[in-house]
Amino acid sequence: MPENETVTDIGLDEYKYHFITEDKPVFKAQPGLSEEIVRQISAHKDEPEWMLEFRLKALKTFYAKPMPDWGGDLATLEETLDEIYFYLKPQDHMERSWDDVPEEIKDTFERLGIPEAERKMLAGVGAQFESEMVYHSLKEQWEELGVIFESIEDGLRLYPELFKEYFSTIVPIGDNKFSALNSAVWSGGSFVYIPKGVTVDIPLQAYFRVNAERMGQFERTLIIVDEGSQAHYIEGCTAPVYTTESFHSGVIEIIVKKDERFRYTTIQNWSHNMYNLVTQRAMVHEGAKMEWLDGNLGSKLTMKYPSCYLVGEGAHGSILSIAYATDGQHQDTGGKVVHAAPHTTSQITSKSISRGSGRSSYRGLCKVYEGAVGSRSNVECDALLLNETSRTDTYPYIEIDENMSSIGHEATVSKIGEEQLFYLMSRGLSEEEAMAMVVRGFIEPIAKELPLEYAIELNRLIELEMEGSVG
Amino acid sequence: MEGTTTIDASAQRNAPAADANPADEWFERFANGLDEPDFLVARRRAAWARCAQLPMPTRKTEEWRYTDVSQFTPESFEPVSPKSEMVAFEDLPQAVRDVIEHSHERAGIFVQRNGAAIHMRLDADVEARGVVLAPISDVAKERPELLEKYLYGDDVTEMEEKFWTLHAAMLTGGYLLHVPENTRIEHPVHAFRYVDCPGSLVSTHTLIVAEPGSEITCIDEYISPDLEETTTSLAGVEIVGEAGADVHYVSLQRYGKGIQHFSIQHVTADRDTRINGFNVTLGGDLTRSDVSSRLTGPGAEGIMLALWFGDRDQHIDHHTLQEHAAPHAHSDLLYKGALTDSARSVFRGLIRVMPGAQLTDAYQTNRNLLLSEDASATALPNLEIEADDVRCSHGATIGQVEERQMFYLMSRGVTRQQAERLLVLGFFDEVLAKLTLEGVRTRVRAAIARKLGV
Numbered sequence: 018m019p020e021n022e023t024v025t026d027i028g029l030d031e032y033k034y035h036f037i038t039e040d041k042p043v044f045k046a047q048p049g050l051s052e053e054i055v056r057q058i059s060a061h062k063d064e065p066e067w068m069l070e071f072r073l074k075a076l077k078t079f080y081a082k083p084m085p086d087w088g089g090d091l092a093t094l095e096e097t098l099d100e101i102y103f104y105l106k107p108q109d110h111m112e113r114s115w116d117d118v119p120e121e122i123k124d125t126f127e128r129l130g131i132p133e134a135e136r137k138m139l140a141g142v143g144a145q146f147e148s149e150m151v152y153h154s155l156k157e158q159w160e161e162l163g164v165i166f167e168s169i170e171d172g173l174r175l176y177p178e179l180f181k182e183y184f185s186t187i188v189p190i191g192d193n194k195f196s197a198l199n200s201a202v203w204s205g206g207s208f209v210y211i212p213k214g215v216t217v218d219i220p221l222q223a224y225f226r227v228n229a230e231r232m233g234q235f236e237r238t239l240i241i242v243d244e245g246s247q248a249h250y251i252e253g254c255t256a257p258v259y260t261t262e263s264f265h266s267g268v269i270e271i272i273v274k275k276d277e278r279f280r281y282t283t284i285q286n287w288s289h290n291m292y293n294l295v296t297q298r299a300m301v302h303e304g305a306k307m308e309w310l311d312g313n314l315g316s317k318l319t320m321k322y323p324s325c326y327l328v329g330e331g332a333h334g335s336i337l338s339i340a341y342a343t344d345g346q347h348q349d350t351g352g353k354v355v356h357a358a359p360h361t362t363s364q365i366t367s368k369s370i371s372r373g374s375g376r377s378s379y380r381g382l383c384k385v386y387e388g389a390v391g392s393r394s395n396v397e398c399d400a401l402l403l404n405e406t407s408r409t410d411t412y413p414y415i416e417i418d419e420n421m422s423s424i425g426h427e428a429t430v431s432k433i434g435e436e437q438l439f440y441l442m443s444r445g446l447s448e449e450e451a452m453a454m455v456v457r458g459f460i461e462p463i464a465k466e467l468p469l470e471y472a473i474e475l476n477r478l479i480e481l482e483m484e485g486s487v488g
Numbered sequence: 489m490e491g492t493t494t495i496d497a498s499a500q501r502n503a504p505a506a507d508a509n510p511a512d513e514w515f516e517r518f519a520n521g522l523d524e525p526d527f528l529v530a531r532r533r534a535a536w537a538r539c540a541q542l543p544m545p546t547r548k549t550e551e552w553r554y555t556d557v558s559q560f561t562p563e564s565f566e567p568v569s570p571k572s573e574m575v576a577f578e579d580l581p582q583a584v585r586d587v588i589e590h591s592h593e594r595a596g597i598f599v600q601r602n603g604a605a606i607h608m609r610l611d612a613d614v615e616a617r618g619v620v621l622a623p624i625s626d627v628a629k630e631r632p633e634l635l636e637k638y639l640y641g642d643d644v645t646e647m648e649e650k651f652w653t654l655h656a657a658m659l660t661g662g663y664l665l666h667v668p669e670n671t672r673i674e675h676p677v678h679a680f681r682y683v684d685c686p687g688s689l690v691s692t693h694t695l696i697v698a699e700p701g702s703e704i705t706c707i708d709e710y711i712s713p714d715l716e717e718t719t720t721s722l723a724g725v726e727i728v729g730e731a732g733a734d735v736h737y738v739s740l741q742r743y744g745k746g747i748q749h750f751s752i753q754h755v756t757a758d759r760d761t762r763i764n765g766f767n768v769t770l771g772g773d774l775t776r777s778d779v780s781s782r783l784t785g786p787g788a789e790g791i792m793l794a795l796w797f798g799d800r801d802q803h804i805d806h807h808t809l810q811e812h813a814a815p816h817a818h819s820d821l822l823y824k825g826a827l828t829d830s831a832r833s834v835f836r837g838l839i840r841v842m843p844g845a846q847l848t849d850a851y852q853t854n855r856n857l858l859l860s861e862d863a864s865a866t867a868l869p870n871l872e873i874e875a876d877d878v879r880c881s882h883g884a885t886i887g888q889v890e891e892r893q894m895f896y897l898m899s900r901g902v903t904r905q906q907a908e909r910l911l912v913l914g915f916f917d918e919v920l921a922k923l924t925l926e927g928v929r930t931r932v933r934a935a936i937a938r939k940l941g942v
Contacts, residue, residue, distance in 0.1 A: 087550065387861065402876035405846065411871035417886040420858030429881040430873050 075200030172208025303329030342375030592927025662693030715746030759785030798831030
């Protein structure tokens with residue numbers, strides 16, 4: 018059998034969670050975007066005046082900014098913006114315990130295969146079902162430690178001063194066209210505060226889904242981690258398949274204070290009609306460590322570049338990125354590190370797999386400002402191509418204004434090694450098994466970083482995609 | 489002003505606009521005064537029209553993000569047709585004579601001053617073997633078919649680059665080097681562009697056609713004194729390597745101050761052709777170099793090398809393209825630069841593997857040394873791969889000279905600056921070693937050492 022036929026047959030891209038839960042939205046805005054819609058959202062959320070003004074200002078900025086002419090093809094998105102629902106709210110109030118969560122939503126989680134035991138392991142679950150947190154629980158011991166893990170709306174309501182101090186300070190309205198859009202219509206997401214010196218062992222996890230046709234999802238997350246703390250936040254999502262375009266545009270802001278260590282893990286397996294345009298950024302202070310772990314398996318087009326602004330001496334930023342693009346998909350992902358203080362270090366590792374007509378692009382920035390003496394940065398990109406119709410690109414930007422620094426970038430592109438396949442097959446493995454094994458080996462450096470608690474969900478998504486190649 | 493050329497850019501620069509398009513009017517005057525065959529004038533007009541269509545790049549144009557040309561207005565120059573008058577060797581500018589007298593053997597020499605050919609010689613035996621070395625204006629009259637076939641390989645009306653169209657419209661000089669089938673020329677042809685007309689725009693072209701199985705080495709050397717007024721040098725280079733040809737090309741830019749140099753090089757390598765292009769940038773205020781190498785036949789090989797050393801507030805911007813349009817081709821790029829004072833450099837390289845170009849072997853390496861606090865470097869090594877059975881990799885580094893090596897040299901009594909410059913020369917040697925002709929290598933190393941002051 019010719020090799021590329023084998024690859025076509027292995028079904029790496031088969032969508033595993035193709036199901037739709039009947040939705041009963043409590044409030045559903047009109048499709049399309051207008052000042053009226055923005056006012057409605059704000060009024061519905063009973064927001065303070067400053068937030069309404071913030072939203073309206075952002076809307077103006079969104080209108081004023083041109084569509085990006087780089088990255089992926091956004092032509093069809095522009096046409097469908099008028100048909101997208103910018104706000105949905107499935108329930109009126111927050112659920113506090115698992116029993117209160119509606120059966121149909123539980124059913125959705127059930128089908129995603131999160132076992133009961135696993136749910137108990139999960140320390141805090143914010144399940145975002147249709148634009149808003151519907152389920153939110155936090156273990157008592159954390160509440161005692163002073164950890165705040167709320168929906169973003171409750172964050173604004175319950176901690177208005179803390180919220181206002183940090184909100185939109187990391188990703189300003191005008192950062193890009195889609196951060197402006199998110200700032201205008203944001204809804205749902207998490208608000209997290211980890212107090213000084215607190216170590217949170219079990220990851221904080223927000224599990225959310227998009228579940229209504231042509232519904233935009235504009236989640237907004239603000240995370241503040243105080244000095245000397247340690248925590249891990251996990252966000253993952255899967256979405257049912259629909260035939261019309263769908264759109265997700267989130268903004269994640271993280272403040273990582275002195276000597277703190279924070280990891281943000283995100284894995285997306287959006288259905289293949291989704292535009293996923295996300296701005297994720299962390300401000301990293303003195304001696305602190307920020308790690309982004311970013312997995313992109315789904316969506317039609319993802320444009321997402323997690324960033325670390327290293328603003329304190331000795332700060333460290335690390336970005337681990339994995340992308341899988343199959344027929345009709347374009348993963349335009351990567352990472353940004355900005356060295357703005359002395360002795361800062363960063364590492365970007367990107368692994369991508371393209372098959373069929375899939376295209377994966379690495380796009381990254383490494384910027385070292387003058388004065389960031391002794392800074393070191395290393396970027397490594399590996400791309401694996403499975404078919405002759407697959408495509409991969411690498412677009413790193415390296416801008417260095419400081420001579421006392423050391424910066425390196427390396428990228429390689431290869432197909433699955435004939436020799437590796439031959440070796441494995443000579444040991445009795447079928448071609449499909451051998452290929453799956455090589456692919457698993459390729460992503461191993463990133464897969465092994467995933468926490469055990471999250472493996473049930475994350476590893477399943479990766480493993481099923483990859484192990485599906487055996488079937 | 490000594491010499492024989494009559495370009496006077498400043499005379500009519502401020503002439504009042506007679507109608508809405510004064511630029512068109514002076515372009516017509518310029519084109520009509522050239523005494524060229526119709527097809528060449530037609531191409532010029534087409535290029536001019538295309539140039540008018542294309543917007544002037546701004547820093548919002550991705551390809552020009554790091555180089556500001558907003559001060560550059562093509563309309564502010566009025567080129568005047570150069571009047572070529574050949575002079576004897578003794579009457580060549582001293583700087584040119586110095587080079588010719590003191591280095592390697594040559595098969596031919598071609599000297600231009602401000603866009604006009606002023607001196608030329610080709611060894612009798614080389615000429616007897618059918619090699620053509622001639623000013624483009626002469627070729628246009630005597631062998632127009634060669635220009636019709638090769639000049640501006642792409643359709644003039646579809647040119648994408650503003651500066652390429654401007655170059656084609658304003659062409660004031662240049663030469664054709666044509667090497668017939670299976671003719672191997674041992675010694676290089678050495679061409680000089682000497683510029684000493686302040687404030688002018690000089691647009692010259694190098695067209696090298698190597699027929700199947702031929703072999704040639706060619707050097708373009710750019711020289712000028714320091715000029716008071718900003719002077720523009722537009723250099724177009726086209727190299728066509730036909731099946732099995734072997735071409736070595738060196739561009740050595742050591743202009744004085746006051747010059748902005750735009751160099752656009754289009755290289756096409758057919759089946760089993762080897763083309764080795766080497767760009768050295770030392771002088772000028774601003775250098776923008778666009779080198780694209782298209783491998784159009786199986787077994788083609790494109791080697792792309794460059795070195796630059798920037799000081800003062802020099803701005804050096806290199807753009808490269810390694811386009812694999814055929815399977816089984818090999819390309820290898822090694823660009824190295826060192827910067828001091830407040831010099832800036834940009835490297836943007838793209839490896840593009842077209843669908844079907846299987847078994848491509850493509851490499852790209854950019855290494856930068858920053859020697860001073862105010863120097864800065866930007867590197868954008870890009871890949872676009874649309875075939876799966878390929879081996880492609882790229883790497884870029886930006887760093888400084890090693891303190892331990894500095895310490896060693898300084899402990900031997902060498903000053904800090906001297907030690908640094910010696911290490912830069914060592915850093916460059918990896919690239920210099922890839923120049924196969926020893927005479928050329930010595931010439932290039934000497935030019936670099938002179939700029940480094942070691």
